[in-house]
Amino acid sequence: MDHFLKILSAVPVTLLVTFAAFALGAVIALPLAGGRRSRFAIVRLVTKGVIDILRGVPPVVFVFILFFGVGSDLIRWEPLPAAIVGLGLISAGHLAEIYRGGLMAVHQGQFEASAALGLTSTTTFSRVIGPQAFRVAIPGMVTWLISLLKDSSIVSTIGVAEIMFVTSQGARSSGEGLLPFVIAGAVYIALGTPLAALSRWLEKKLSFGRRA
Amino acid sequence: MELLTDWVEWLPRLLSGLWVSVQVTVLALVIGIPIGFVLAFMSSAKNAIVRWLTIIVVEVGRGMPALVMLQMVYFGLPEAGVVLDSFAATVIALGLTTSAYTSEIIRAGLRAVPEGELEAADALGLKRADIVRFILIPQGFRIALPTLMGFAILILQVSSLAFTLGLPELLSQAYSIGASTFEYLEVLTLAGILYLVITVPGGWLVENFEKRLSKHLA
Numbered sequence: 001m002d003h004f005l006k007i008l009s010a011v012p013v014t015l016l017v018t019f020a021a022f023a024l025g026a027v028i029a030l031p032l033a034g035g036r037r038s039r040f041a042i043v044r045l046v047t048k049g050v051i052d053i054l055r056g057v058p059p060v061v062f063v064f065i066l067f068f069g070v071g072s073d074l075i076r077w078e079p080l081p082a083a084i085v086g087l088g089l090i091s092a093g094h095l096a097e098i099y100r101g102g103l104m105a106v107h108q109g110q111f112e113a114s115a116a117l118g119l120t121s122t123t124t125f126s127r128v129i130g131p132q133a134f135r136v137a138i139p140g141m142v143t144w145l146i147s148l149l150k151d152s153s154i155v156s157t158i159g160v161a162e163i164m165f166v167t168s169q170g171a172r173s174s175g176e177g178l179l180p181f182v183i184a185g186a187v188y189i190a191l192g193t194p195l196a197a198l199s200r201w202l203e204k205k206l207s208f209g210r211r212a
Numbered sequence: 213m214e215l216l217t218d219w220v221e222w223l224p225r226l227l228s229g230l231w232v233s234v235q236v237t238v239l240a241l242v243i244g245i246p247i248g249f250v251l252a253f254m255s256s257a258k259n260a261i262v263r264w265l266t267i268i269v270v271e272v273g274r275g276m277p278a279l280v281m282l283q284m285v286y287f288g289l290p291e292a293g294v295v296l297d298s299f300a301a302t303v304i305a306l307g308l309t310t311s312a313y314t315s316e317i318i319r320a321g322l323r324a325v326p327e328g329e330l331e332a333a334d335a336l337g338l339k340r341a342d343i344v345r346f347i348l349i350p351q352g353f354r355i356a357l358p359t360l361m362g363f364a365i366l367i368l369q370v371s372s373l374a375f376t377l378g379l380p381e382l383l384s385q386a387y388s389i390g391a392s393t394f395e396y397l398e399v400l401t402l403a404g405i406l407y408l409v410i411t412v413p414g415g416w417l418v419e420n421f422e423k424r425l426s427k428h429l430a
Contacts, residue, residue: 056411057404058369061383065404068390069397150277157376164279168287177291181284189275 003170003180007187010166014191017152017162020084022145025091032096033103047096054093060154062086067158083155087148094144102137103129135206142199146192153188163187219402222389226399229385230406232299236381237368239303244310245360251315252322273312278370281305286377298377306367306374313363321356322348358422365414369407382406 035047057065063086071077106129114124156165167184171177254266273281285308286301296304325348333343375384386403390396 052412052415053404053408056369056408056415058372058383058407060372060375061386061400061404061407064383064387065397065400068387069400072394072396074397150275153277153279154373156279164277164283167280168283171283171287178284178288181280181288185272185276185280185284188277188280189272192275 003167003174003176004183006166006170007163007180007183010161010163011187011191013160014149014152014162017080017083017087017155017160018145018149021087021091021152022148024084024088025093025095026141028088028092029095029099032092033099036096036100037103051093051096054090055097059087059090059151060157062090063155063158079155079159082158083152083160087152087155090151091144091148095141098137098140098144099133101140102133102135105136106132138206139199139203142195142202146195146199149192149195150188215398218393218395218398222386222399222402225385225389226382226403226406229380229382229403230410232379233368233371233374233381234410236299236302236306236374236379237364237371240306240310240367240371241364243303243307245314245318247307247311248314248318251311252318255315255319256322270312270315273308274316276309278306278309279373279376281309282373282377298374298379301377302371302374302379306370309370310363310367314360317359317363318352318356321354321359322352324355325351354425358418358425361414361418361421365411365418368410372407 032047032051035043036051038044038047054062063083066086067077067079067082071082110128110132111124114128119128152162153164156162156168159165163184167180171180174180251266251270254262255270257263257266282302282305285305286296286298289296289301329347329351330343333347338346371381372383374381375387378384382403386399389399393399
């Protein structure tokens with residue numbers, strides 16, 4: 001019971017890290033997705049390189065580079081902002097690819113029709129292409145949110161007092177090895193399940209009425 | 213210049229760490245994928261109890277963060293009388309995570325085998341077991357292969373979490389060099405590059421492979 005309450009009290013920190021990193025990533029992913037479709041080959045190449053790096057370095061290594069590496073040499077920061085920025089940048093890499101998938105699913109004719117109507121590129125993206133691409137991207141975004149929720153456990157390694165941090169502390173101080181981890185696992189599953197249900201529901205809802 | 217000489221000095225230790233990372237990754241896949249196959253079949257069993265129990269096991273395995281799984285096996289199991297060293301604990305924990313994830317990947321692959329193939333095999337009078345062995349498994353596996361390869365790359369990344377168990381893999385080596393030289397940024401960046409040397413070309417390989425497999429659809 002003691003373990004349970006302690007772990008439960010750390011849930012807000014886990015949710016804060018998860019949602020803040022997701023929000024940060026969702027914004028930074030926009031220019032990255034744009035860069036992947038640039039007219040200039042060099043921009044496309046550089047963006048692809050950035051995305052590959054963000055997705056290819058293990059999250060914990062990336063967070064370590066930011067916290068211990070950048071943190072000791074350039075700017076000193078607290079574990080929490082380092083965690084959010086680290087997971088946020090990783091999210092940006094993944095979400096950019098998810099956005100790109102959404103953009104690719106929009107029929108070429110939609111771009112041509114917008115051009116034929118003389119719409120500005122801002123209007124084309126905000127009113128025509130964006131909403132359609134977003135619809136395709138949403139289930140993938142929720143899936144990423146679920147894996148980010150689980151990945152947020154790694155920021156315990158730099159001292160952010162989220163679920164995993166409290167759990168291993170509890171295990172160490174009580175000498176009970178198994179129970180705290182079982183509880184933590186159950187809490188993560190309890191947090192992830194509604195998101196998974198949401199993803200399935202959205203997928204059904206958003207594909208409704210589409211012929212393809 | 214100094215950075216380069218440092219890197220050259222650190223490289224042997226980091227490479228030995230990378231070798232440990234690759235070893236635990238490969239072993240986890242070798243253990244996890246066959247179990248994933250079994251779970252994939254059990255989660256579409258006719259018997260509802262078997263089916264639901266399997267689905268629960270798979271969902272628990274997928275819903276639990278790999279870090280929780282690792283620490284539970286290493287710090288938790290001794291309480292139940294099972295004491296493992298960090299290498300064995302990592303292989304088992306990552307193997308369990310692998311089996312849960314790959315069972316869903318394999319199940320999707322098996323489901324994607326065209327119905328007509330199975331009907332044709334049936335019409336030719338093939339026995340049920342032969343249809344599974346010669347038609348369903350080879351084709352389903354082929355469809356699942358790119359996703360499985362992508363997952364293998366992911367597990368290499370996840371293996372970096374084993375540093376929390378004190379396993380001397382790549383991240384542990386980099387961190388301990390950082391702790392003794394205070395050159396965290398340099399050594400951790402080099403570690404990141406070593407991961408990229410595997411994950412980025414691996415990603416390209418998967419992409420290429422996917423394109424080749426779907427050529428007939430273009």
